[in-house]
Amino acid sequence: MPLTVEKIIGVMDPNGYSFRVAFEKLIEFLDPQIKVGDTTFRVRTRRIISRPYNVLGAQTSCAAVINRGLHWNPHHNYFFQMVAHQTYLLNDMLSFTSIKKNPSYGQMYELGLHIPRTWALPPRDYGSILKEPNVDPDLIFPEHESFDLSEIGEKVGYPAFLKPQDGGGWEGVVKVNDAEELHAAYERSGERPMNLQEAIDYREFVRTVGIGPQMLPMHYNATAKYSHDRYLRS
Structure with missing residues (x-):
């Protein structure tokens, strides 16, 4: 007996006018129907929206999820990590551990790839942590070494980029051309661990x-x- 089954592709895209609408219209126009034996699979799309969910027994009805922004939204991110075994994730969250730059740089370097000279710098400001009344700074920072930022700048070379050790989209990235600009940028960098990386022409x-x-x-x-x-x- 012929059977028709609907398969849903979830679309997670914060840039609605760049991809999401185009993909939805394409699927609507093509109306894909895939026959396997006596079963016909019809493909539909559904936008991924933010909503509460029950952590225990979380499920998704999406046969696949196209992700173009999940890594920026922790609420969605955690959910799809939980249901990753139930669906196909295109741009899965685990791949976005690469947004934490230094583990990726280190692994690529070990594989023989050319990586610009990069030095990791501790946060300039630990203010919010140190102000916590229930946190003993000695437990978090048992050893705190002073360092010469100008010396590190000379090792990396100029121009260089001072940028957070995680994140993307050029957020918090500053180009520095000399030691004076480096010190000024680092003073403004706040509580995020930073990288100083050689600029490549x-x-x-x-x-x-x-x-x-x-x-x-x-x-x-x-x-x-x-x-x-x-x-x-x-």
Whole structure:
């Protein structure tokens, strides 16, 4: 007896005008129907929205989730880590551990990739932690070593970029051209651990778009306002 089954692709994209709407319209236009034996699978899309959920026994009805922003939203992130075994995650959350820069740099360096000279710096300000009445600073910082920031700047070289050890989107990134600018930028960096990284005079900015084992290197225009204009296929 013929059977029709609906499969839902969840779409998580904070940039609604760059990808989400286009993907939804494409699926609506194509109306894909995949036949396997006596079963016909019809594909539909559903936007991932923020809502409360029961942690015990959490489930998703999505057969697959296309993620273009989950890593920025901890509420969604934790949910899909819980249900990762129930669905296919395209851009799964575990891949976004690479947004923590230094483990990625270290692993790539061990694999023989060329990484710009990079020094990790502790936070300039521990203010909010030290002000906690129930926290003993000696338990958190049993040893605190002074360091010469100018010396590290000379080892990295100028120009360089002072940037947070995690995150993306150029948030908190400052270009420094000498020791004076480095000290000023570090003084303003607040409570985030920072990296000082050598600036590279590059000819091509390339990013790789991947789904599973399929990889497509693409030229990347970092100055474009919208993300769909940044990836240039040539």
